Each structure stands twice: as structure tokens, then as C-alpha cells.
Amino acid sequence: MATTFPYAIARSAPVPILVRAAGESQFRSLFATRPIERIEPNAAVFWEGDPANHVFEVIEGVLRLYRLLPDGRRTITGFLFPGEILGVAFKDRYLFTAEAVTPVKLQRYPRAHLYASLARMPGLSREMLAMACDELSAAQDQMLLLARKTAQERIASFLIAVARRISPDATPAREIELPMTRLDIADYLGLTIETVSRAFTKLKLEGLISLPSPHRVMLRKPDALQAVSGEDEPDEAPMAAPRRTVRSAVWPS
Amino acid sequence: MATTFPYAIARSAPVPILVRAAGESQFRSLFATRPIERIEPNAAVFWEGDPANHVFEVIEGVLRLYRLLPDGRRTITGFLFPGEILGVAFKDRYLFTAEAVTPVKLQRYPRAHLYASLARMPGLSREMLAMACDELSAAQDQMLLLARKTAQERIASFLIAVARRISPDATPAREIELPMTRLDIADYLGLTIETVSRAFTKLKLEGLISLPSPHRVMLRKPDALQAVSGEDEPDEAPMAAPRRTVRSAVWPS
């Protein structure tokens, strides 16, 4: 399809948008009376480019959200856990494909109703903006991970993030389940399955984790894992790195 | 700072948020009466973690937005061009640092006023949501680029994206200026300056671009460039790749 240059850039065109978000909210109250639907593993909730007619709440199970390049290369932009919300698009088409990793239960709410609710519930749009912001923050974390972290750091970051995400309270879980396959993890972290596997093995040999089964991980030394993740201050920083930028004259004004 | 595990994950904590967006809008009308401020190259508009007290519109020049890992590794999450908007946070702190690449003129608007305006201007929150969605779409494109594209593909994608962005009308510019340094480009694309430079040279040798100067690029074969970017259908796809996922029972309902 030799699309001529100007109008091509296939994916960033008039595509849809977002999103995922969790929380207690006016938002979730919308779903109260909706029937629960079930999806089998590897079935899609919707495809990238589908008309974005509904928003969804995940009741049970895990979803993966992904985009593809035309030749099939895939990046998983995120996983969705119970309690999180999906499809709050503000374009008319979905930005990505959403598929079930495990058996999933979810509720659906029509976007048209959502817009009506926006008028009625004053806090709702604010809430949706906050959700979009959280999403963006996560996306930027992920960009930093993909652009600059080593394989080992990516895996460590991933394990820590999952541990925090699945635990309802403040203390991250010590033992986590990873329902997704190594391929899913690889496509999420910008690696191959072999590299993912080797990174797990290395962390295991170093005693930071153990793997009772491929889909179950015990975090034996969470703070050591945190250190490996690249998010900690490096030990040796005797003198602070000098800022290379100039303080702006703008801020004080 | 050996933060104990639970509360660590420094960056995704209660940090701030967003954003960038362009457009004709109610939004931009807010800035009408504001004085124009000037920033010199490499000076910061604000730092990651600063209280997010203002939103900004870029009048002239280019900004870079970036995040750092504690050890100094950097990822530029985006560049901001004239007409685009910055700092529409919905947390209380900025998510990233914003610095001038070139001499920049911008206008500032207090966020507190913005919230007041939200009540007065009904379309505004909708507009802001749309902006957040565009931003997210761009972020996901970038994730795909960082996770799965080769150096050559990244550079081609970047050039095409800039050509589209700087041209007000629909037809991308044939000749573009890149005010940012090779290091900025490298940190945006998850590469090193050497790899960026070699990719430019290779595209030049292949006749797809020419480089009158390091900061000026002529796109000689835009559609060939598009083909290199990885966003085109690969030539050889005699039979469509089989979908590996199952059509969901959910959608038709």
C-alpha cells in the first residue's frame, strides 16, 4: 500500500484513545447495575481501530493491551488488573487491542451514557482527567524503561510494579503471580522471551527471587530487587552530579 | 537512600502530570492577555517535581521534556513546538523537566485560574481530555518505537513525525530544521549520539535525505523514508498473517 508520504503515518492518524485507570470513584459507580460478561483467555475485548462505543471495568482476571507494527512486531502497552477501567476514549476509535490473558469477567458501559453522565456528575470529568494523567505518568515511566534500562533492570522494575499493583494495601506482595506468558512479558518490556527467561534465571541464581513455577515469583530480597531496578540512587555518588542546565529566569517571576 | 521496598518506586509515586497539546481552542484563548516571557537555550521552565502552578503555551522556539534515572540516564519524552501547550497537570507536581532547546517565548497561565475557567467554559474539560488522549496516543507510538524499532527505523520515524508536526497545513515539510542536538535526538529515541549520527549518514548515502547542515534535513524520498520507518506494510505479505487471537464473544453483544 504505497500510501503517499503526507497522509501516511498510519497509526497516529485519527485513531482513538485510551485508557486504563483504577480506583474508587464516581466512575465505577456507573457500572453498578451492569451485567457481568465473561471472556475466555486470548479472546479480544476489542481491536485497535474498532469504534470506541463502550468503556469497561475489569472485575476479575487480567487483560493485555497492545499495538502492532504492520509486520507483526508487538508492544504491550499495559496489563489491566481487577478494579481497573478500560476504554475511556475521547476519540471515536480504540487506540489499541485489548485481549484476555486469563478468563476475565468485566462490565460494560456505553460511552454515550458516559457523556450524558459527565453533565450530571460534576466531579466525573475531573476524575477522568486524573485517570488520564496517571496513565500518562505510567507511559512515561515505561518510555524511560524501554529507552534506557537493561534487561535485568526491566525485569526487576516489572516485578516490583506488579507487586505494588496487585496488593490492595500499601505493602507490596512478597509473592506474586504472573498470569501472562514470557512472550507477553517480553513484548511489554521490549525484549525477547529468551532474554526474559535468562533474566529471571539470573535473579534466581543471585537469590533475589525464587520461581516455584514459571508463573509464580517470590520476591526474596525486595530492596535488592529495587536496587537492581535502576530506580535507586547509585551507591557511589560522593559528589552530586552537577546540573548541566541553567536555572531559568522564568520561574521566579 | 535505601528506601525500604514498599514505598519506593520513586518515580511513579504521587508525582504530577502532564502534558503537551496543540490546537485552536478555548484553551489557548485563556492566554490572550498574558505577557510573553523569554527563556534562553538550556534554561528550564520547570523541573520534575516542582509544584505545578502554571500551564504554558509555547509562542516561539522549542522545548524538550525529559525524565532522568537516578544515575543520570535520560529519556526525552517529547519536544514542544510553537502553539503547543505544556503543564496541564492534574496532580500537584510536574511529571518531567521542561527546558528550552532554542530561545523560547512563552505565556504562562495560573492553574488555579484554569480550574475556575473549567466551571465557566463547558467545553474546556472536554478539550483537555482530548489533549490528554492525544498525548497518550503519542506516548504509545513512542513505546512501540522504543520497544521494537531499529535505529534506522527510529530516525526515519522521527524525521517524518517532525515534518508533519512543524507544517501547519496537511502536507509535511520537505525540508526541516532540527534545533535539538544529536544528544537530544538520541535521548528521545533511546540511542546514542554515535548511532544517531550513523543513521543519518546511512540515510544520506542511500539518497533518502540530504544534510545541508547537521541541523537541517531535506527529505528527498519521503515515501522511501516512510517505508524505512517500519510503519508501512511490508512488501512481501502474499497471504495475510493469520490472527493468532480468537474473536471475542463479547463484542457482538
Added chain:
DNA sequence: CGAGAATTTGAAACCCATCAATGACGGTGG
């Protein structure tokens, strides 16, 4: 228990990063 799928492990190749040196500008001061 058995079969296919998923994961792990191994060996080799490759792309990009790193280290190093040269070249091109742009601004400054003699």
C-alpha cells in the same frame, strides 16, 4: 499419563554501545 505448549538453556551472530580520534563550526581575543 501423554502430548503439545511454554520455558529454559546453549551457541553463534548481530546491532548498537563504548572508547577513541578526527573534523566542522562558532565565538573570542589577540
Added chain:
DNA sequence: CCACCGTCATTGATGGGTTTCAAATTCTCG
């Protein structure tokens, strides 16, 4: 005016982390 100098970009040589290709092993589930 032009040599000097610092910064940035380019080019070269080498090395390493990850990918690719391949095979063995383990897991899962009917």
C-alpha cells in the same frame, strides 16, 4: 582578520548485551 578553543558532529575500531537459531526440559491440562 584570523588563530585559538570549546562544543558538537562524524567516523573508526572494538566489545558487549541482546537477539536469533536450535534443542532440551518442564509444565499444563485433557
